[in-house]
Amino acid sequence: MIGVTLQWVIAQSGPRSGFFLIRFLYFYFMPSNKNSLKVAFSVTNCICNDQRVLKIATVVSKLGCDVTIAGRKSGSCCNSDSVPFETKRFRMLFKRSFLFYSFFNIRLFIFLIFHKFNLLVSDDLDTLLPNFLISKLKKIPLVYDSHEYFTGVPEIQNRPFVKWVWKSIEKLLFPHLKFIMTVSDSIASQYEKEYGLRPKVLRNCSLNAGDITPFSRKELNISGDHLLLILQGTGINIDRGGSELIDAVNLCDDVSLLIVGDGDQFAFLEEKVIKLRLTNRVKLIPKCPWRTLMRYTRSADAGLSLDKNSNLNYQFSLPNKIFDYICAGIPIIATELPEIKKIVTGYKCGILISDPGPEKIIMAIKELRDNHDFLDELKNNSAIASESLNWENESKKVKEFYEPITKSILKYQVQRF
Numbered sequence: 001m002i003g004v005t006l007q008w009v010i011a012q013s014g015p016r017s018g019f020f021l022i023r024f025l026y027f028y029f030m031p032s033n034k035n036s037l038k039v040a041f042s043v044t045n046c047i048c049n050d051q052r053v054l055k056i057a058t059v060v061s062k063l064g065c066d067v068t069i070a071g072r073k074s075g076s077c078c079n080s081d082s083v084p085f086e087t088k089r090f091r092m093l094f095k096r097s098f099l100f101y102s103f104f105n106i107r108l109f110i111f112l113i114f115h116k117f118n119l120l121v122s123d124d125l126d127t128l129l130p131n132f133l134i135s136k137l138k139k140i141p142l143v144y145d146s147h148e149y150f151t152g153v154p155e156i157q158n159r160p161f162v163k164w165v166w167k168s169i170e171k172l173l174f175p176h177l178k179f180i181m182t183v184s185d186s187i188a189s190q191y192e193k194e195y196g197l198r199p200k201v202l203r204n205c206s207l208n209a210g211d212i213t214p215f216s217r218k219e220l221n222i223s224g225d226h227l228l229l230i231l232q233g234t235g236i237n238i239d240r241g242g243s244e245l246i247d248a249v250n251l252c253d254d255v256s257l258l259i260v261g262d263g264d265q266f267a268f269l270e271e272k273v274i275k276l277r278l279t280n281r282v283k284l285i286p287k288c289p290w291r292t293l294m295r296y297t298r299s300a301d302a303g304l305s306l307d308k309n310s311n312l313n314y315q316f317s318l319p320n321k322i323f324d325y326i327c328a329g330i331p332i333i334a335t336e337l338p339e340i341k342k343i344v345t346g347y348k349c350g351i352l353i354s355d356p357g358p359e360k361i362i363m364a365i366k367e368l369r370d371n372h373d374f375l376d377e378l379k380n381n382s383a384i385a386s387e388s389l390n391w392e393n394e395s396k397k398v399k400e401f402y403e404p405i406t407k408s409i410l411k412y413q414v415q416r417f
Contacts, residue, residue: 037065037118037406042108042127044101047071047083049234051290051320052147052183052204053123055391057085059398063406065119070111072104082289098162105130118409119143125150125170132173141405144174146182146199149190152312154239155264179405184339186316200401204320205394206327212291214298220283226256227369229333230300232321234287236263239314241306241335241356243272248361250276255365260296262287297328301375302368305334306356318343326385331378333364347385349378 039060043053047069057067066086073089090107094100109130112120121143122131128144135142151170156163174180174191180199182188192198217224229249236242242265249257259269259282266284273282285296297303303325307314318339325332326343332350334340344350351367353360368375 037063037409038116039065039067039119039121040112040115040117041067041069041121041123042112042131043069043071043123044104044126045071045123045234046074047087047089048289049287050123051206052145054083054085055204055207055395056121056145056202056398059395060121060402060406061085063399063402065406068115068117070108101126109133113137119405121145123147125166128173129169132176141179141409142177143179143181143402143405144177144199145202146180146187146191147204148183149187149313149316152314152316154237154311154313157311179401181401184316184318186318186339190312190316200397202397202401203318203389203394204323205389205391206294206320206323207290207391209291209294209298209327212294212298215295216299220258220296220299222256222281222283223254226254226281227302227365228256228258228300229302229304229365230258230260230297230325230330231304231306232258232260232293232297232324233319234262236261236265236269238265239308239310240265241304241308241361242269244356244358245304245306245361246272246276246278246282247358248365249282250278251358251362252365252369255369256281256283258283258285258296258300260285260288260293294324294328297324297330300328300330302331302333302350302378303328304361305332305340306361307335307337308356309335309337323389326382326389329379329383329386331368331375331382333361333368343385343389347381347389349382349385351378 041053041057043050053069057069061067068086068088069083070088073091088111090104092100092103094103108127112130112134117140119141120131120135122128123145124147131142151163151167156166174195174197177197180197181202182191182199183204185201188199188201222228231242231245236259242259245257246269249255270284273279273284303321305319305321307317309315315337316339317337322332322340322343326349332344334344334350334352335356336352336354341352344352351364353364
């Protein structure tokens with residue numbers, strides 16, 4: 001009977017269309033294994049380097065779930081087997097702007113409609129629409145994880161139509177979400193103010209890095225008696241203090257700098273270092289796996305986070321680098337933004353500056369360079385902070401968030417059978 005039905009479908013719709021229709025019907029109606037849940041994470045970033053997605057996916061997998069992460073193919077790292085989960089990487093015809101997001105969302109929608117999942121996880125607003133539509137069509141739960149205050153990012157503040165589009169999507173969908181998380185109290189409070197829903201706050205703390213060997217100064221080709229600073233991140237973009245930091249280092253003797261990561265300003269900073277003839281003291285290293293990144297971070301004397309208070313996203317942010325610096329046991333030089341201030345003052349693990357102008361940065365650098373006892377005190381406080389601000393502790397909150405959801409899905413599956 002089934003064979004006759006399939007033959008009729010193919011005869012009516014043609015072999016190619018029939019194949020896709022049959023596949024859709026199979027995956028849509030075929031019940032999943034009642035003892036195993038299939039979870040799909042969606043992210044527009046490179047899967048290999050999105051530590052928050054990978055860490056949360058690891059916790060979810062330990063709850064008995066089969067995890068798939070959908071993202072884009074963005075570099076040679078995507079050809080390796082570094083991600084310990086099933087992945088779907090879309091080849092993108094467009095690299096940025098409206099066409100990139102439109103193409104990605106269409107690809108993601110098609111992927112999700114033709115594959116069977118029990119739970120969807122949308123990582124940031126740029127993946128929410130297709131996930132929301134699929135969750136309604138297939139009647140499956142959706143978790144929304146807002147990594148940042150997306151409609152406040154600087155890249156869209158001077159593009160009113162683009163900002164309107166993203167804000168319209170957020171306003172349309174956010175009030176209908178049930179399971180929401182984000183990275184800081186400030187972002188959670190802003191969403192609560194706008195939509196009456198407060199997300200669960202899960203900070204992107206770092207894994208323990210005690211077993212990671214730092215690079216030696218010889219390996220880095222940096223003088224052993226220099227104060228070594230690091231600025232890291234895959235979003236070294238406009239208004240994040242990179243240019244001002246290079247100006248400050250240029251005016252400070254016995255100071256070297258590592259800039260590790262990627263972003264819109266990375267090429268500009270490379271050119272600036274060459275122009276100022278600082279290549280012997282300032283090293284720019286492309287983005288790399290987290291454990292390699294932490295070898296650089298652990299070799300430094302202090303880490304910097306210099307976001308300007310120029311937009312709501314930066315104002316509310318709690319950058320990943322803050323936790324990496326703490327994990328590495330090094331002090332922080334940071335602009336006085338609310339979420340960062342709470343940590344730096346609470347643990348006495350760094351120096352806050354009112355703005356990332358070169359003069360303020362120079363004062364903070366010299367305070368560490370010229371006062372070794374103070375530097376050692378801050379390093380010790382940072383190490384103490386790492387005992388509580390780590391992923392091993394924060395992951396317990398992830399388990400508490402996801403466990404009721406997975407249990408509810410399993411209960412529903414058992415009732416169906």
